[in-house]
Amino acid sequence: MDFELNKLVRPNIRALEPYSCARDEFKGMEAHVFLDANENPYNNPVNRYPDPLQEKLKGRLAPLKQVRPSQIFLGNGSDEAIDLVYRIFCTPGRDNVVAIAPTYGMYKVCADINDVEYRAVPLSPDWQLDAQALLRVADAQTKVIWICSPNNPTGNEFPREVIHEVLTCFGGIVVIDEAYSDFSSQVPFRTMLDRYPNLIVLNTFSKAWASAAIRLGMAFASEDIIALFNKVKYPYNVNLLTQEKACALIDDLATVDSWLAQIRRERDHVLPALSELPIVREVFPSDANFVLVRVTDANRIYRYLVEKGIVVRNRHRVQLCNDCLRITIGTRQENNELLGALRFYK
Ligand SMILES: *Cc1c(COP(=O)(O)O)cnc(C)c1O
Helix, strand or coil, X not given: CCCCHHHHCCHHXXXXXXXXXXXXXXXXXXXXXXXXXXXXXXXXXXXXXXXXXXXXXXXXXXXXXXXXXXXXXXXXXXXXXXXXXXXXXXXCCCCEEEEEXXXXXXXXXXXXXXCCEEEEEECCCCCCCCHHHHHHHCCCCEEEEEEECCCCCCCCCCCHHHHHHHHHHCCCEEEEECCCHHHCCCCCHHHHCCCCCCEEEEEECCXXXXXXXXXXXXXXXXXXXXXXXXXXXXXXXXXXXXXXHHHHHHCCHHHHHHHHHHHHHHHHHHHHHHHCCCCEEEECCCCCCEEEEEECCHHHHHXXXXXXXXXXXXXXXXXXXXXXXXXXXCCHHHHHHHHHHHHHXX
């Protein structure tokens, strides 16, 4: 499939003259007196605007994620990257996007906010993805296809070949949200950026990195696509405290790895235990840090757990997810409390 990035970009974004901030203009030279940004000179110690392009953090992330720094966008959670995809590629009231159902809710919310038509293609009852079905609903106004793998809320990841088929056959942008790829053992798609000029991969600090509160999301794509993100984003979209905290986490990878190992071990403990409960109809396989479970009566069991102080996610009203609960893998103690409560449910 021929890929012409410029033809996909919204005309007003193509023509946009981006805001030039003080720290953009001054770059690369040595200086010790900063009187260019109307900051307060007294260091409290956050008086200076942060690096708008987060170069130090990107330098640390690049080898870890096996990409080049110029292939990284950092934002206020993945949610910022999701919104920017619409604002860069989709003309409101005219263009559309294609996604699977069920999947992560933000793709649809951002489509609605940006007045972009959202075409959802249902997965099969065992949560499989049909590449040709996605491609069939795409037309000349389809700018983006969203694929979340491992998928939220179903928990499974899709076979690589199926995703490769979409990437190869679709002439627009394919976003693969790999928020949960740290919990899977397959090769992540961000290592394939040089092969697919239409690929955007999303990662986040909110799950495996245990840092949902710092709001740090990542998008990996070609240098040309990242340049568009940089053009449209807020100038100082990632604050200094977040940049510093992320660097500190990267300094302590051993801790992140031990969390991951523990969560996978707990997943291996929780899934079979859930399957044995009489109230559980089906435990769907999980490549993530949560599991989707079909139960006898999701609304009632949800309320019962809340009364015990245990909160899970009730997905009963989500398309194809009737009587399903989505349960995050917690600590051994938290998981045992959940399992204990469910064993006593009548
Ligand atoms: C949790 C989650 C994210 C993370 O969003 P942030 O804004 O980075 O916290 C992204 N995508 C999916 C599918 C998720 O489930």
